[in-house]
Amino acid sequence: MLLLLLLLRFSGAGVRMKGGLRLVVLLMLSVESSSLSPPGKPVLLGCRSPEKETFTCWWKPGLDGGLPTVHRLYYEREHLEGTHECPDYRSAGSNSCFFDKNHTYIWVDYHVMVEASNALGNVPSDPLKFDVMEIVRPYAPENVTLMVEEKQESPYLHIRWKHPSNTVSRSGWITIKYQLRVKQENSNDWKNYTSGTQMGFSLYSIHPGVVYEVQVRCTLDHSSWSEWSNTTFVKIPNCEFQRPFAPFVALQLVVKIVKRFLLPPVPGPKIRGVDVQLLKSGKSEDVLGALIVNQNFPPMVARKDQMEEYLIVSDGGEWLLPAPLKSQKKKKSSFIPAGFHLDSQCKESTPSQVQENKDEMKSSSNLEQKQEFSGINFAAADLQKGASENFMQRLPNSGYVDIQRQENIVEVDGILVDYSRVKEVNGDNVFILQKENVPLSLDVQRREESMSEDYSRVKEVNGDNVVLLNPHMTGLSKIGVCTDLSSDGYVDTIPAPSLI
Amino acid sequence: MAQRRTNGSKLLMTVLCVVAACRAVPVTDLLDRASQRSDRLHSLSTMLTQELDSHFPPIGRVIMPRPAMCHTSSLQTPNDKEQALQVSESDLLSLARSLLRAWVDPLLVLSSSANTLPHPAQNSISNKIQELQEHSKSLGDGLNVLSGKMGPAAQTMSLLPYRGGNDLGQDKISKLINFQFLLSCLRRDSHKIDSFLKVLRCRAARMQPEMC
Numbered sequence: 001m002l003l004l005l006l007l008l009r010f011s012g013a014g015v016r017m018k019g020g021l022r023l024v025v026l027l028m029l030s031v032e033s034s035s036l037s038p039p040g041k042p043v044l045l046g047c048r049s050p051e052k053e054t055f056t057c058w059w060k061p062g063l064d065g066g067l068p069t070v071h072r073l074y075y076e077r078e079h080l081e082g083t084h085e086c087p088d089y090r091s092a093g094s095n096s097c098f099f100d101k102n103h104t105y106i107w108v109d110y111h112v113m114v115e116a117s118n119a120l121g122n123v124p125s126d127p128l129k130f131d132v133m134e135i136v137r138p139y140a141p142e143n144v145t146l147m148v149e150e151k152q153e154s155p156y157l158h159i160r161w162k163h164p165s166n167t168v169s170r171s172g173w174i175t176i177k178y179q180l181r182v183k184q185e186n187s188n189d190w191k192n193y194t195s196g197t198q199m200g201f202s203l204y205s206i207h208p209g210v211v212y213e214v215q216v217r218c219t220l221d222h223s224s225w226s227e228w229s230n231t232t233f234v235k236i237p238n239c240e241f242q243r244p245f246a247p248f249v250a251l252q253l254v255v256k257i258v259k260r261f262l263l264p265p266v267p268g269p270k271i272r273g274v275d276v277q278l279l280k281s282g283k284s285e286d287v288l289g290a291l292i293v294n295q296n297f298p299p300m301v302a303r304k305d306q307m308e309e310y311l312i313v314s315d316g317g318e319w320l321l322p323a324p325l326k327s328q329k330k331k332k333s334s335f336i337p338a339g340f341h342l343d344s345q346c347k348e349s350t351p352s353q354v355q356e357n358k359d360e361m362k363s364s365s366n367l368e369q370k371q372e373f374s375g376i377n378f379a380a381a382d383l384q385k386g387a388s389e390n391f392m393q394r395l396p397n398s399g400y401v402d403i404q405r406q407e408n409i410v411e412v413d414g415i416l417v418d419y420s421r422v423k424e425v426n427g428d429n430v431f432i433l434q435k436e437n438v439p440l441s442l443d444v445q446r447r448e449e450s451m452s453e454d455y456s457r458v459k460e461v462n463g464d465n466v467v468l469l470n471p472h473m474t475g476l477s478k479i480g481v482c483t484d485l486s487s488d489g490y491v492d493t494i495p496a497p498s499l500i
Numbered sequence: 501m502a503q504r505r506t507n508g509s510k511l512l513m514t515v516l517c518v519v520a521a522c523r524a525v526p527v528t529d530l531l532d533r534a535s536q537r538s539d540r541l542h543s544l545s546t547m548l549t550q551e552l553d554s555h556f557p558p559i560g561r562v563i564m565p566r567p568a569m570c571h572t573s574s575l576q577t578p579n580d581k582e583q584a585l586q587v588s589e590s591d592l593l594s595l596a597r598s599l600l601r602a603w604v605d606p607l608l609v610l611s612s613s614a615n616t617l618p619h620p621a622q623n624s625i626s627n628k629i630q631e632l633q634e635h636s637k638s639l640g641d642g643l644n645v646l647s648g649k650m651g652p653a654a655q656t657m658s659l660l661p662y663r664g665g666n667d668l669g670q671d672k673i674s675k676l677i678n679f680q681f682l683l684s685c686l687r688r689d690s691h692k693i694d695s696f697l698k699v700l701r702c703r704a705a706r707m708q709p710e711m712c
Contacts, residue, residue: 106579106580131688170702173584175698221695
């Protein structure tokens with residue numbers, strides 16, 4: 001072999017030698033001694049910046065030439081003079097070059113190459129040209145946690161994760177967006193979801209008893225996607241497994257029962273100026289009446305089927321409809337109630353008659369006193385036996401039934417409430433009267449025997465001044481003015497006074 | 501009579517101005533909107549370069565002009581995080597506006613060339629360029645409003661004229677190469693604009709850490 005080497009040398013020294021012969025010699029040399037050759041060409045695998053502040057490049061060495069080989073990375077940079085060598089060969093492991101913050105610049109071009117050297121020569125790799133912007137690729141998100149949450153018997157999966165390590169952005173320099181994928185254990189069908197910049201996600205369409213796999217990945221400033229995080233598994237508990245929670249289920253049932261049967265119903269939504277019950281009744285006139293608010297129609301006749309008692313209190317815009325609500329079950333649709341009496345009295349009367357009635361009543365009972373209870377306008381709901389008052393009150397703005405308060409109570413068999421005492425209205429059925437001389441919010445100017453009757457109507461008493469009314473049909477009233485239109489044109493009946 | 505009319509219109513104008521001032525959008529909100537637009541702009545430009553790259557002649561990568569040849573390369577901008585965080589708000593805004601302004605003309609050129617681009621994804625590319633133009637215009641308007649609120653320093657803009665002409669090349673290869681070159685310049689600049697605006701947004705929203 002040495003001979004061949006010498007031959008090669010001297011032949012190259014001056015003697016003309018055919019190129020082919022030389023090549024043959026070289027080949028023989030390499031076959032004979034594979035350890036003595038320049039290194040193989042290294043390959044630059046790529047570079048990556050996980051947080052837009054540093055980056056690393058890796059290469060793969062070529063075949064070893066048999067001699068100790070050293071790899072060096074050189075780079076050039078836009079706006080930088082000359083060629084420079086890698087600042088750090090160690091931090092990122094073997095066959096790598098790490099560029100720290102001081103050496104990393106973005107929006108400038110890097111021109112990088114690796115050179116393998118041994119005693120026999122240097123072999124450069126193909127260069128890599130890139131801008132750090134192009135090689136940004138974050139690490140995968142971390143700490144993916146899965147929690148099954150139960151909400152009203154339909155479980156959902158709450159997925160949480162943390163941003164990839166080394167990317168704490170409090171300056172707005174980077175924006176990380178996440179994407180996750182979920183699949184059932186035994187299927188190959190991944191479902192992808194985008195989570196934007198949020199680090200949590202709730203998955204609602206899950207089935208009990210199934211094991212789900214979840215993976216999350218992220219992108220930084222629309223860079224390439226990171227790897228998928230490690231798969232996290234979760235098993236959704238079966239419904240049967242809820243037996244241990246039977247006591248809680250029982251408790252829920254008890255609460256439901258109490259709510260439905262013992263406590264008063266929750267009032268439904270109301271629209272000011274619109275009578276829900278009337279709308280429900282479906283009668284065209286009623287519907288119209290329910291919707292018309294601002295017109296002055298002549299008063300209409302009370303409806304026959306209005307058997308419902310009601311107590312409507314309007315407090316500057318809030319409608320309270322306890323009775324109709326209560327009787328929703330019965331599906332009575334009338335909002336203009338009162339009682340037989342009223343009906344019988346009213347149904348024949350024409351508007352003019354009603355007017356007459358009104359006048360009559362006015363004269364007879366010298367009631368007429370308009371009163372406004374600091375914004376509370378009343379429409380008395382019930383007819384009481386012997387109640388001779390005519391509660392008619394004009395409601396200026398609410399389009400509701402008017403009640404006229406009377407100062408002097410004439411022949412009243414029933415018990416009247418002095419509505420002027422109403423101090424405050426709380427919720428549907430409750431109105432708080434001033435204490436003065438009203439025990440249990442009754443202002444009985446004439447104590448009648450029917451007091452007890454009326455008390456029977458009290459459904460619930462909350463404290464001193466608060467009475468919950470139980471609408472109750474007691475029928476008679478001498479006077480009923482069926483309907484009257486407020487200035488807003490609302491059609492309604494006016495039940496006689498009363499109440500407790 | 502005429503005087504009454506002018507008085508009336510003056511009054512109306514005053515009222516309108518007061519109303520407009522009272523209902524002015526706060527700066528943080530404007531910045532947030534601007535960042536979302538710039539994010540979309542950058543997303544589009546990134547997708548465009550990738551799409552064009554999918555069917556690109558290999559020779560093109562070799563003879564592609566260097567980014568230093570971009571028409572906006574003369575503008576001095578921060579080149580790393582530390583530098584960017586040290587730039588003042590008005591300067592950041594001014595840089596973003598200058599870069600954005602510099603792309604109005606080239607986008608027109610790109611748009612007209614996209615119609616006849618010899619590329620399989622030509623239609624999709626053309627649509628994205630159009631969307632780019634719209635977002636760019638609306639972002640420009642938004643930044644103009646913002647600069648009005650941030651003082652005179654923010655109002656200055658550098659002029660970066662595009663001198664590439666209306667034609668991107670005669671033959672297919674040079675057309676593609678020049679198109680891709682312009683897109684790569686655009687991608688770099690859109691990333692700059694997006695990064696600057698997001699740093700601005702985070703700085704302006706001290707009370708809202710979720711903006712960072």
